[in-house]
Amino acid sequence: DAKTTQPPSMDCAEGRAANLPCNHSTISGNEYVYWYRQIHSQGPQYIIHGLKNNETNEMASLIITEDRKSSTLILPHATLRDTAVYYCIVGSNQGGKLIFGQGTELSVKP
């Protein structure tokens, strides 16, 4: 079973920040938090990952709570092309498998 809980769907206005929450209360000390997204009929796209510090790249920011039991993916200026299913996954960085949950379906609206 997936180790994460995400809301099934969210809406966001174009140009605004999209904040996608994820609960992972059973995360273990050596497990990372990974975020991927899947646009319809395509393979998942890697977004970002982190262990305990906040991370930022050209696509998004990842905020991990101090107790590591939850995190938030932030898309700073959502566009229509960001409409996708976003998956939050916890897993090992040492070749471990990634188990997908149901994800959050983000709809960015004009």
Next chain:
Amino acid sequence: GAVVSQHPSWVICKSGTSVKIECRSLDFQATTMFWYRQFPKQSLMLMATSNEGSKATYEQGVEKDKFLINHASLTLSTLTVTSAHPEDSSFYICSAREAGNEQFFGPGTRLTVL
């Protein structure tokens, strides 16, 4: 990010035939490759994990004799669906990772069995 390709992107076959799907890591050596399947409006389900040069590890409920996986090199893994039936119609996705790095996914292969 790293690039993973799949071939073919879609395939239609008759019931009872076998279909081979290729997964390649184009710009890195993948020590581990993974195969997933995805039914409409559902999430990805992990089928198996394969490490180069060794036998694949299948998830519970996945028939290893029906879904043959070969990981012959650090850049190529193949999934063969043997004696395919309509219920095997699905979206098959591979992913690959280099040791210590994140996983990158292929674009997927749409299989339709008539």
